[in-house]
Amino acid sequence: MAQTTTGAGVPTGAAAPAAGDGAPAGDGLPKGFRDARQGWPELHRIPHPPHRLPFLGDVLGADRRTPVQDSMRLARRLGPIFRRKAFGKEFVFAWGARLVADLADETRFAKHVGLGVANLRPVAGDGLFTAYNHEPNWQLAHDILAPGFSREAMAGYHTMMLDVAARLTDHWDRALAAGHTVDVPGDMTRLTLETIARTGFGHDFGSFERARPHPFVTAMVGALSYAQRLNTVPAPLAPYLLREASRRNAADIAHLNDTVDALVRARRAAGGDGRGDLLDRMLDTTHPQTGERLSAQNVRRQVITFLVAGHETTSGALSFALYYLARHPQVAARARAEVDRVWGTAAAPGYEQVAKLRYVRRVLDESLRLWPTAPAFAREARQDTVLAGEHPMRRGAWAMVLTPMLHRDPQVWGPDAERFDPDRFEARAVRARPPHVFKPFGTGARACIGRQFALHEATLVLGLLLRRYELGIDPGYRLKVTERLTLMPEGLRLRLERRTPASGTAGASPAQERGPAQEQAPAQEACPARQARSAGVPEAGDTGDGSAARCPVHGSGD
16 A cells, blocks of 8 residues: 555644544654654755745646655655655655665665555554554554465465456456457456455455445545545645545445445354455454453454555566566567466466466566555654765655665666666666665565565466467557556556467567567576465565565564
């Protein structure tokens, strides 16, 4: 899930944490918004946009619909660290690789729950994504749920992932037979929601069989949209400007809670059905050291967190990867040839076969490099420190890492960093890069706990779609990125042509096997640890750059 931002590219503080501004948290730091002027003693050294207005700040030329892309444009002009101001509040953004590597130091920095994330707390409370560092439930839930993303657990989810993918291909086959193009973002969202619902909670929303979204999905979208709308108005005006929206939001949250509560009651009434899924773990598993259990309220919050975060980011990653495959047919041919070669004529790939799709995984990684669907994460200083030896920070001061720009830093990725090139993730290139330069899942102990789930699901689905279809795109389509909770290609539709696996291997030329000349760059692939393994998908905690900071308990985060 992404750090949400305002139309100016920064949170405004329309919604304060429950304890209110200034109330001390369990870590001794004040809750509520912490202005950069309070935490950065030499803030004047950090550049900001020209033409700053009193009170309004840096809003000239900003578009409230594209805050991330606005910030990216500013980053290119202002450099690897810059600041922005909106409605009297000042924020610091960082994206230079050297700065981010320092912010990734877990001994000196930790996750910061900024106002954009705090706006989601009425929905998810102290769930894994939205919990403050001092709240005990995130660590309790993490320790209980981390085994649910082990290799053994992932192998158990594989068959259900195949079942949901079959519903997608049935849906696409019908569109193909009718001569229709397919709605990629919409269908990827249906796919990933059904996958996390079935594998994690034994529930079926019937997304591919409904003419309209399930009421739970409608309520979820409404609640998330409201959380983002809070970022577009000054805090004092929110109760007046969003009065009707606030009432709808309360009804949406009530519906989410009621739906999840009913799901939990049904599982409890059944006495547990031996699924061993995430819901079973939430209900029946105690902490291995303390013997504690998750409370009923926290179970509800974790279910909502996983349903939201477990589908939004993966659907975006799949959508961008399909865009690039359709736009670069020679890359698609090379990936398709790998699928045909590795999977052969098997009716369905086994769990281990998915991990062997190394080039397909590189396509996914390169798509996540250019458009990480969770486009930012925030880090705060654990104590007084100096960022990268240059910028003093007081304890509690924080910065927003702008991930799409980190992934475009020319000092790391070269002068052609804007170009799509999966071979950036060849093993030699990854070994040659510095650590902490590829962060699509965040960083540290609180990085995404489900990243291996998402990577396996996305690699599997891309392999299945490449095996079954040739992908065509309107030559006139130009990528437009829409910003909701996450990033997504807007209006992306593809034409399909049915194929058989044999047709891909027969037509693959040696040039296609090597990859197109215009797509090649200095050799770069998977991390050394990944290369040493037989699987192409890394173990938990490895974000793909060979430098993931891991939880000291389980090697993964939240």
